[in-house]
Amino acid sequence: MVDNRILLKLKSVSPKILAFARILKVGIIWDHLSSYFLKLNFKNINFWLKRLKYYFSIWFIMSKNSFLMILNQKSVLLIFLAGKILRFIFFATFLFFLVSGAKDVAGYNSTQAVFFFLTFAVIDTTSQFLFREVYRFRTYVVNGDLDLILVKPVNALFRVLMGGADFIDFITIPPLYAVTYYVGSLLTPSPFQVFLYFLLIITGLLMTTAFHIIVMALGIVTLEVDHTIMIYRDITNMGRFPIDIYREPLRSALTYFIPVSLMISLPAKAFMGLAGFDFILFAIFAAFAFLYISLRFWNFALKKYSSASS
Amino acid sequence: MKKYLQIFNISFQQEFAYKLSFVMWRVRNIMQILVVFFLWDTVFSVRQSEIFGYDRDMILTYIFGLVFVKAFVLSSRTQDVAGEIARGEIINYLLRPVNYFKYWLTRDFSSKALNFMFAIGEFLLLYFILKPPFFFQSDPLQIILFLICLGLAMLTYFLLLFIVSAIPFWAPELGWGGHFIFTVIMVEFLSGVLFPLDILPMTFQNILGYTPFPYMIYFPLQIYLGKISGFFAIKGMLISLGWIFILWLLMKSIWEKGLRAYQAYGR
Numbered sequence: 204m205v206d207n208r209i210l211l212k213l214k215s216v217s218p219k220i221l222a223f224a225r226i227l228k229v230g231i232i233w234d235h236l237s238s239y240f241l242k243l244n245f246k247n248i249n250f251w252l253k254r255l256k257y258y259f260s261i262w263f264i265m266s267k268n269s270f271l272m273i274l275n276q277k278s279v280l281l282i283f284l285a286g287k288i289l290r291f292i293f294f295a296t297f298l299f300f301l302v303s304g305a306k307d308v309a310g311y312n313s314t315q316a317v318f319f320f321l322t323f324a325v326i327d328t329t330s331q332f333l334f335r336e337v338y339r340f341r342t343y344v345v346n347g348d349l350d351l352i353l354v355k356p357v358n359a360l361f362r363v364l365m366g367g368a369d370f371i372d373f374i375t376i377p378p379l380y381a382v383t384y385y386v387g388s389l390l391t392p393s394p395f396q397v398f399l400y401f402l403l404i405i406t407g408l409l410m411t412t413a414f415h416i417i418v419m420a421l422g423i424v425t426l427e428v429d430h431t432i433m434i435y436r437d438i439t440n441m442g443r444f445p446i447d448i449y450r451e452p453l454r455s456a457l458t459y460f461i462p463v464s465l466m467i468s469l470p471a472k473a474f475m476g477l478a479g480f481d482f483i484l485f486a487i488f489a490a491f492a493f494l495y496i497s498l499r500f501w502n503f504a505l506k507k508y509s510s511a512s513s
Numbered sequence: 514m515k516k517y518l519q520i521f522n523i524s525f526q527q528e529f530a531y532k533l534s535f536v537m538w539r540v541r542n543i544m545q546i547l548v549v550f551f552l553w554d555t556v557f558s559v560r561q562s563e564i565f566g567y568d569r570d571m572i573l574t575y576i577f578g579l580v581f582v583k584a585f586v587l588s589s590r591t592q593d594v595a596g597e598i599a600r601g602e603i604i605n606y607l608l609r610p611v612n613y614f615k616y617w618l619t620r621d622f623s624s625k626a627l628n629f630m631f632a633i634g635e636f637l638l639l640y641f642i643l644k645p646p647f648f649f650q651s652d653p654l655q656i657i658l659f660l661i662c663l664g665l666a667m668l669t670y671f672l673l674l675f676i677v678s679a680i681p682f683w684a685p686e687l688g689w690g691g692h693f694i695f696t697v698i699m700v701e702f703l704s705g706v707l708f709p710l711d712i713l714p715m716t717f718q719n720i721l722g723y724t725p726f727p728y729m730i731y732f733p734l735q736i737y738l739g740k741i742s743g744f745f746a747i748k749g750m751l752i753s754l755g756w757i758f759i760l761w762l763l764m765k766s767i768w769e770k771g772l773r774a775y776q777a778y779g780r
Binding site for chain 2: 276279286289290293294296297300301304305308309427430431433434437438440443444447448449450
């Protein structure tokens with residue numbers, strides 16, 4: 204029943220979204236999500252708050268350890284920090300000169316184009332700050348060290364996903380947010396547009412979380428993580444420019460299949476008042492759907508883990 | 514000579530030992546080219562006139578030319594040297610009757626040959642999918658100059674990699690960090706991989722002209738496009754040769770000092 208109601212609603216919004224929803228079996232996912240959230244009564248909320256506090260304290264300890272390790276290698280810290288800052292400056296400079304010379308790119312002026320890039324940087328840097336541990340995941344699987352994580356009284360996914368924040372990104376995040384705030388203020392958004400921007404940044408981060416989980420699940424099944432995560436990053440790098448520059452069918456693939464458009468371009472468009480409500484609603488739903496699919500895939504992959512090297 | 518041919522063969526086969534890794538690397542290359550292609554295609558789809566001195570044919574030829582030039586110049590195994598020094602494995606090679614520099618140069622040739630073969634396939638694939646306009650250079654002199662510049666670019670990149678790879682002699686933990694700054698970030702942005710350097714203001718271009726970076730990607734492609742010819746082509750090639758000489762001396766000096774400082778960690 205739920206399936207039909209949602210599909211009818213989506214049909215009135217956009218045929219493309221409807222087609223995509225059919226592929227994803229939206230109704231079934233909606234049923235699962237709603238039944239999951241309906242279980243949250245007040246008693247459960249107290250329980251979840253306690254768990255949240257518990258996991259936050261674990262994350263804090265793991266991140267502190269990770270920071271201390273990096274601080275012990277100051278030369279490494281300095282060289283990677285310099286590299287990241289240089290890359291950011293080089294790219295922003297290129298974008299500025301390109302759009303200034305060409306007058307606009309896909310109808311966006313230089314400030315708007317830079318804002319698209321900054322939104323990409325906000326999502327990319329924040330996710331790297333939180334999920335740096337994913338880059339070490341292959342070693343855990345190949346060496347069999349994943350066993351030691353699985354037997355601990357902490358959610359294994361939480362441990363391998365967020366087991367050590369990146370100190371270098373921790374340093375770059377405040378100036379990045381400040382620059383994004385400054386460039387964003389030049390576009391004079393309304394308070395509602397700012398609200399939508401934050402909402403869609405959160406959905407974008409949920410989608411990046413889902414992709415990182417999928418990469419790790421693939422890592423368990425295939426033992427290949429390094430290139431998969433780099434390909435994921437190459438794909439998200441396409442979001443450094445407004446998604447409108449890409450031709451069909453690539454543009455649709457970047458919206459519906461690997462939703463770089465929803466993750467990165469849509470928040471910036473919403474900030475400029477250029478995003479339709481159908482896409483905003485779709486992005487919110489897609490974020491939860493991707494997260495749900497990624498968690499199912501993770502559980503499937505864990506069952507395939509053979510602990511061969513341990 | 515025979516032993517280097519053997520090294521070439523073994524290295525070529527080794528690349529096939531890690532098929533998935535190699536295929537992923539090529540997929541990443543295609544994706545990077547696609548991003549740049551679509552960006553410039555969009556810029557020129559609105560205006561048919563010249564921007565930054567390029568028309569649509571020339572800029573898309575530049576982007577497609579990157580497939581070949583990157584495969585020839587930037588494909589390399591020499592970045593592994595840093596790891597060998599950090600892990601102490603370099604000692605195995607120093608004891609063998611083989612010249613270490615020639616060994617890695619041969620391995621580089623092997624990597625370039627393989628990447629070049631794949632680049633031809635990728636070029637044809639992308640050409641038939643995207644159907645871009647393509648500028649064919651008909652002047653044989655420009656083509657000869659282009660090929661000479663490719664050779665110079667390859668040597669420049671090899672020397673640069675060898676110099677950066679020497680960092681672990683003194684700081685083993687900085688092996689990847691050095692490559693990250695010099696051969697990933699600097700080369701990507703300052704050699705013309707992401708954009709032709711003449712979109713930058715003249716002052717930047719003049720300063721960059723005296724560094725080795727533009728002569729690796731941007732300069733050979735400009736010669737192919739015929740945007741640089743005659744006196745300016747010779748001047749650029751002389752600067753490139755000058756850099757090869759400077760980098761060669763620098764590499765020799767750094768490696769002599771590095772080998773004296775080397776303590777065979779891990780062995």
